[in-house]
Amino acid sequence: MVEDKDRPGFFKDYHRAVRKAISNDQFNEFSKLKTNDDRIRFCFSLPAIHDIDIKPYFRGKSEKEALEKKEAGNKCFGRKNNLEALRLYSQAVVKAPVPSGKYWKLIKESADPKKMTMYAICLANRSAALYHLREYHYCVKDIDEALEHHYPKELKYKLYKRKARLLSHMKQHVEARDAYRQALKWLDWAKMEREKRIEHQTDIQKWLKMYETGKVVKNWDIPECYIEHPPVIPELTGGRNERFLSASKKIDIHYDNNMGRYAVASEDIEPGDVLVTEQPFASVLNREEFGSHCQKCFKTTKAPIPCKKCSSVLFCSVECRQSSYFHTIECPILDLLVGSGMSINCFLALRLVTQKPVSYFLDMKEKLNEEDLKEITNNKEVYDPSDFMRLYNLVCHSQFRTAEDLFHRCVMIVFLIKALKKTKYFDGKGSSSGECAVRSLLSLVLLSHCFGFSSLKEWFDTRLEYNFRRYPGHQKK
Ligand SMILES: [Zn+2]
Ligand SMILES: [Zn+2]
Structure with missing residues (x-):
């Protein structure tokens, strides 16, 4: 070590x-x-x-770097290289100043709308790349985060339309209908020619009509391919130990002055049996994975x-x-x-x-x-x-x-x-x-x-997180 x-x-x-x-x-x-x-x-x-x-001492935000990454992302997106666009937009999102707390007050006073909206615009651009990559779960999260962080009101109709489309892909029809309603509302703020506005209005209203006059609108189960599952914690083999709640019944924990604390098998243990699972008290990510x-x-x-x-x-x-x-x-x-x-x-x-x-x-x-x-x-x-x-x-x-x-x-x-x-x-x-x-x-x-x-x-050196309750040592005396 x-x-x-x-x-x-x-x-x-x-x-x-x-x-x-x-x-x-x-x-x-x-x-x-x-x-x-x-x-x-x-x-x-x-x-x-x-x-x-x-x-x-910490690495702060940089509007300049965010702008560079966003523009590079736009070029890739224009060439339909969505994966590279996603990577560059993500870098832009991380570098963009987030209008909240003290920073928000600062920029509100200096009234620089570009700074104020940078984070939201980077997120919105990333949501477009995610949409084309069919990563709808992340796409909807980015849209919500952008809308919560001062996304320009004249562009909001676009984000709501994107949100409505992807929610309908995810069979979440109630939310999709609500998003179309929002899109229609925010279209009033959009800066565009009259003809273009009418075109958008007609399109949104077509969808709304479908939802409002069609069969009962309801949310269906989200298709499996769009769900992000949390990591699965394996079941303890043989059931839970009554005293040591994180351990299987297949082991017991003993203590004596010579051996310290140690585990003994209460019954035969097969290869692949799960003997202990537990949430760690504390865990840190390896710096290389930051x-x-x-x-x-x-x-x-x-x-x-x-x-x-x-x-x-x-x-x-x-x-x-x-x-x-x-x-x-x-x-x-x-x-x-x-x-x-x-x-x-x-x-x-x-x-x-x-x-x-x-x-x-x-x-x-x-x-x-x-x-x-x-x-x-x-x-x-x-x-x-x-x-x-x-x-x-x-x-x-x-x-x-x-x-x-x-x-x-x-x-x-x-x-x-x-x-x-x-x-x-x-x-x-x-x-x-x-x-x-x-x-x-x-x-x-x-x-x-x-x-x-x-x-x-020294016992669990290959793991990213270290669990301190696996009973490996003596207790302090
Ligand atoms: Zn931080
Ligand atoms: Zn997480």
């Missing part, structure tokens, strides 16, 4: 500078510390660790939806973007973190924090301070896979790590907390004692998990 110190990026220089700045006596003092909390406090007290200027896969669900993105602020990440849908709280925190520092060269283990540790608001950890503070974390393997309690304490209970292996290794990890944690402080994560927790408590708690969580992740990642 590649350690942080062997990776490219500025973190290794930062760590080296902090390490060099402390005396042998100070380092000896560090090596004698017994708890994670004490180690982190020690590192925070070092003057050299604050000799780093951490600033938000340009092709959804940050939230890891699906490949046929028609990517961008973050509203940066152009570093993609989502497969507006729904995935909306449910990615973690990215609203990580967004302003993402490229800083990538540039640091930190490992995927550290990203995973950070994600555990950024996927929940700080209030979640404040509420857990009492629980985390309990000295005797419950041993659940040998008692009869049901193992709740969504309980954060199960994760916290994973073994840290800190007793097997050298002082140098511990120090390196602690510096990483200080760096992560400093980076987090440049985001809105701690907003609203302004009182210094409150913030200190939260920082100390997060340090503890991050440090424990950095350890836990390293040992687990």
